[in-house]
Amino acid sequence: MKKLLTCLIVAMISFPAFAGDHSSVEAEIREVAEAFNTAYATNDIETYFAFYTGDAVLYFYGARQPVAAYREEWTAAIKAGGGVEKNEESDLQVQVMPGGDVAIATYFVDNRSRAPDGEVTTAKAFETDVWQKIDGEWLIVNMHYSEIAPE
Secondary structure: OHHHHHHHHHHHHHHHHHHOOOHHHHHHHHHHHHHHHHHHHOOOHHHHHHOEEEEEEEEEOOEEEOHHHHHHHHHHHHHOOOEEEEEEEEEEEEEEOOOOOEEEEEEEEEEEEEOOOOOEEEEEEEEEEEEEEEOOEEEEEEEEEEEEOOO
């Protein structure tokens, strides 16, 4: 019984060591999330889409969409005169997974976009981005964007 209790205590003491200090990872995610959202807000297509893996799972406007289809649609809209006029994020929360190579960033978005025909729409939304460090680079492997209904 004494051996079992000793093993249990040693195991419990070592759990925090597995968790590690992820403050540097959180800072990295905050930095890449800001760069990602800045690229979107400034209609910088190349930079914006460089943050996604080619097989990332994207969910917005009620459906999953492949990155390639989203890129094609967004590029066409910008070339036709559409684009983002405002994309401000707030209340960024970062959760780092054990191991430190996956993190989840969640935040609110205040967006104003212009359609190619000139129509301007505004939206408030909640976004979740799952970031994974791949070959030393943080990339989005999953993104979920949900608009919040006006009150």
